[in-house]
Each structure stands twice: as structure tokens, then as C-alpha cells.
Amino acid sequence: MLALAAERGLPLTFRGAGCSYGDAAFHPEGLILDLQRLRRILAWDPQTGVIDVEPGVTVRDLWRFALGDGWWPPVVSGTMEPTLGGCLAMNIHGKNNWQRGTLGEHCLELDLLLPSGELRTVSPSVPGDPDGDLFHAVIGSFGQLGLITRARLQLKKVASGLVAVRAEPVANLGAMLAAMDEAKDEYEYLVGWIDAFPGGIFSGRAVGRGQIHYARHLEADEDPQPHRTLALEAQDLPETFFGVLPKSILWRLMKPFTHRPGMRLINAAKFRAAATVQRGKLYHQSLAGYSFLLDYVPGWKRAYLPGGLIQHQSFVPREAAEGVFRQQLALCRKRGLPPFLAVLKRHRPDPFLLSHGVDGFSLALDFPVTGRNRTRLWALVRDLSVLVVEAGGRFYPAKDAAIPGDLYQATLPEGALARFRELKETLDPDGVLTSALARRWLGAPDP
Numbered sequence: 001m002l003a004l005a006a007e008r009g010l011p012l013t014f015r016g017a018g019c020s021y022g023d024a025a026f027h028p029e030g031l032i033l034d035l036q037r038l039r040r041i042l043a044w045d046p047q048t049g050v051i052d053v054e055p056g057v058t059v060r061d062l063w064r065f066a067l068g069d070g071w072w073p074p075v076v077s078g079t080m081e082p083t084l085g086g087c088l089a090m091n092i093h094g095k096n097n098w099q100r101g102t103l104g105e106h107c108l109e110l111d112l113l114l115p116s117g118e119l120r121t122v123s124p125s126v127p128g129d130p131d132g133d134l135f136h137a138v139i140g141s142f143g144q145l146g147l148i149t150r151a152r153l154q155l156k157k158v159a160s161g162l163v164a165v166r167a168e169p170v171a172n173l174g175a176m177l178a179a180m181d182e183a184k185d186e187y188e189y190l191v192g193w194i195d196a197f198p199g200g201i202f203s204g205r206a207v208g209r210g211q212i213h214y215a216r217h218l219e220a221d222e223d224p225q226p227h228r229t230l231a232l233e234a235q236d237l238p239e240t241f242f243g244v245l246p247k248s249i250l251w252r253l254m255k256p257f258t259h260r261p262g263m264r265l266i267n268a269a270k271f272r273a274a275a276t277v278q279r280g281k282l283y284h285q286s287l288a289g290y291s292f293l294l295d296y297v298p299g300w301k302r303a304y305l306p307g308g309l310i311q312h313q314s315f316v317p318r319e320a321a322e323g324v325f326r327q328q329l330a331l332c333r334k335r336g337l338p339p340f341l342a343v344l345k346r347h348r349p350d351p352f353l354l355s356h357g358v359d360g361f362s363l364a365l366d367f368p369v370t371g372r373n374r375t376r377l378w379a380l381v382r383d384l385s386v387l388v389v390e391a392g393g394r395f396y397p398a399k400d401a402a403i404p405g406d407l408y409q410a411t412l413p414e415g416a417l418a419r420f421r422e423l424k425e426t427l428d429p430d431g432v433l434t435s436a437l438a439r440r441w442l443g444a445p446d447p
Contacts, residue, residue, distance in 0.1 A: 010029075011029065016035055016055065017081050040054045044066070059081070063080070094291075096189045107124070144424060146428075146433070167213050176192050210344075247297060258340070309368050317360040321361040328387060356394040382407070386407065
């Protein structure tokens with residue numbers, strides 16, 4: 001396919017499972033290389049937890065293969081459907097970013113197929129080593145330097161298939177940021193949900209009320225039957241809702257609520273439940289059940305049809321996070337475009353060239369797209385992004401469909417873009433590898 005693209009002068013875009021929220025896996029005028037059939041486990045050491053995989057192996061494939069031996073992926077996305085090649089191309093993070101970093105930090109080695117046809121093995125070696133520099137440039141480069149054909153990953157040892165979870169309501173945004181910052185070293189997983197709707201059907205409340213989920217792995221002496229909780233049947237998500245309704249139809253039940261009054265009601269009810277029924281209660285949940293919330297409702301994105309949804313995720317240094325996020329939420333209210341979902345996470349920096357990591361927080365906002373709001377929504381995303389740039393923040397390629405390239409480039413560390421373009425010119429001088437995202441963010445030329 002690489003030779004065909006070069007021969008015909010066509011751009012080539014790599015596609016995994018297509019789980020990115022934006023335009024990373026397509027190009028309107030080029031070839032798309034679907035990698036989902038490259039799905040073999042190539043090597044496995046159950047003693048050390050080191051595994052070699054092809055790029056089409058999914059997060060689901062990985063955990064189901066390794067969990068019986070007591071290993072779990074150190075970093076997972078909110079859905080188990082992405083391919084690991086795509087996860088490394090985007091350098092995904094999870095609910096435990098402060099504790100574990102990004103997935104790329106757990107990659108020991110990878111094979112990279114260059115547009116020339118050369119296959120090169122690279123690893124995170126001594127700083128300054130050319131292969132080490134290439135390794136840190138490839139991960140997080142959204143497929144613009146070569147095709148990952150094999151990745152070697154270090155998995156995480158777990159003593160149980162359960163995590164201990166505690167949910168706490170939080171009155172406002174400032175309190176949520178402070179609580180998550182205080183708890184970041186104590187808990188493996190931290191994630192906050194924010195009710196971003198103005199006002200509410202219940203009594204008055206401060207801007208940014210919400211809920212924090214704290215979670216940690218169970219230790220060996222806390223699970224009396226680890227052989228059962230580590231079994232796959234204990235991890236499978238239920239196929240029915242309340243044991244009655246097939247989950248395959250749940251998105252149809254969600255659809256009547258995918259408008260502002262419906263989502264305002266859902267957000268208010270969620271906070272009320274957090275403040276009453278769930279408050280302070282410690283409960284156990286399966287690893288898969290806790291990690292892959294998006295998979296509880298198969299096809300949930302269909303509820304947003306026909307226009308779909310986009311997400312804007314801001315990564316902002318800790319000192320500026322509260323101010324920026326307050327301005328963003330206020331701007332959404334002012335424009336009449338409240339996000340239907342708002343999620344907060346704690347982050348840390350990482351060593352990759354096109355990194356989205358900061359010592360701070362991210363706020364992910366989900367917006368429905370309609371024919372009437374599209375122009376206003378894209379304008380809103382630009383204005384939200386300006387606030388991030390001014391605060392020294394970053395953006396994440398897997399979660400964007402609308403950020404202009406000039407704003408993305410303004411967030412990169414000094415010299416990072418020049419170094420990336422130097423590598424691109426060396427490894428892909430004809431500009432064969434590109435995508436709609438690359439054209440938008442990097443101005444990548446078509447061949």
C-alpha cells in the first residue's frame with residue numbers, strides 16, 4: 001500500500017478501529033489502510049508481563065489475553081475498542097495519568113515501517129540517541145512518521161480483578177480541583193464529572209458542582225477469591241440493563257434525552273444521586289466495569305445522530321486550571337452551547353515530542369452537532385482553545401475535530417515542531433503519510 005500510494009501520488013492514512021473523535025483516520029482524497037486484521041499476539045511472558053503485539057490488537061484483546069495470568073494494561077482508554085497501534089499513535093492516557101503516565105511510557109520497543117519500505121526497530125534508549133529520539137517522536141505523532149507493525153509493552157501486575165471505588169459529591173469546580181490534587185498520590189484512578197448546565201431543576205448551586213470517583217486496585221489480602229475475579233466471565237459487561245432490557249437498544253432510549261432539557265435533567269439527577277445514595281460509599285467493581293464506562297451502552301454515539309458529537313479537551317497547567325476552566329464554562333453558557341458531558345482528570349508531563357501532557361488538569365467537553373449550531377460550535381471551540389494557548393496548555397489529537405492548526409502549533413514546546421518537520425522530511429520526503437487531522441494541525445503537504 002505504501003508503494004501504491006507513492007506510485008499514484010496519493011496520500012495514505014492509517015486506520016485502526018476509528019475510535020478517535022475527529023478526523024485522524026480519514027482523508028477525503030487519499031487511501032485508507034485498515035489495520036484491524038493485523039491482530040496477532042506475537043509473544044507473551046507471563047512471568048514478567050512483557051507482551052509483543054501487532055497494531056490491530058485491541059485494548060479488549062490485550063486485557064482478555066493477559067488478565068488470567070494476573071496482568072492488566074497499565075493505561076487504558078474509556079472504551080476497550082481502540083487498537084494498540086492507534087493508542088500509541090495518539091499516546092493515550094487514562095484515569096490514572098498522574099500515577100502511570102501515558103501508554104507510550106510503557107512501550108519498551110516497536111518496529112516501524114517507513115514509507116521507503118525500511119523496517120526499523122526503535123526503543124526509548126539513552127537520550128540523544130537517534131533511535132531514542134525517533135521513538136519519542138513516533139509515539140503521539142498520529143501516524144505521520146511510519147507504521148507501527150509491532151509493539152512491545154510492559155503490563156501491570158494485579159492481585160485481583162476488582163477495584164475499590166468511592167464516589168464523593170463536590171460543591172464547585174475549585175473544590176474538585178483541590179480534592180483531586182490532594183488525592184493524586186493516594187489513589188491509582190481519579191476522575192471528576194462536572195454538571196456544566198447553568199441553573200438546575202433542584203435548588204441553587206455553585207458553578208461546577210459534580211462528583212469525583214476515587215479508585216484503587218485491591219491488594220492480595222483483600223480479595224479472598226482472586227482466581228474468580230480474574231476470570232473473564234467475572235469481567236464481561238452485562239448484556240442487559242437491570243437484567244431485562246437488551247443493552248443493544250439502550251441508545252434508542254437515550255436519544256429522546258439528547259437535547260438540552262433532557263441532559264439538564266440527567267445531570268441534575270446524577271448529582272442528586274451522588275449527594276445522597278452514593279455519597280461516601282465504598283464498593284467493589286470489576287476492572288473492566290470500572291475502566292470501560294463507554295462500553296456499557298453499545299452504539300451510544302448513535303443517540304447523537306444525525307449530526308453526531310465533537311469533544312474539546314483542554315490540558316492546562318495546575319496553577320491556571322481553575323481560571324481557564326471557569327472561563328470556558330462561562331463562555332459555553334454565554335454562547336448558549338452548554339456541553340452535555342464534562343470530565344476532569346489530573347495529568348503529568350511525559351517525554352514525547354508532540355506531547356499533550358502537562359503538570360495539571362484536563363477538562364473534556366462533549367457537544368452535540370446540529371445543522372443549526374455547527375458554525376457557532378466551531379467558533380466556540382476556537383475561543384475555548386485560545387484560553388488554553390494563553391495559559392500554556394496543550395491539546396490531544398484523539399479528542400479533536402475543530403481546533404485550528406495555528407492554535408495547536410502554538411502549544412508545542414520550543415523547537416518541537418521544527419524537529420518533527422525535520423524527521424518528517426527525512427523519513428517521508430514525499431509526504432505520503434498524512435490525514436485530515438495532519439493537514440489541519442500541521443499543514444502537512446499532500447504528495
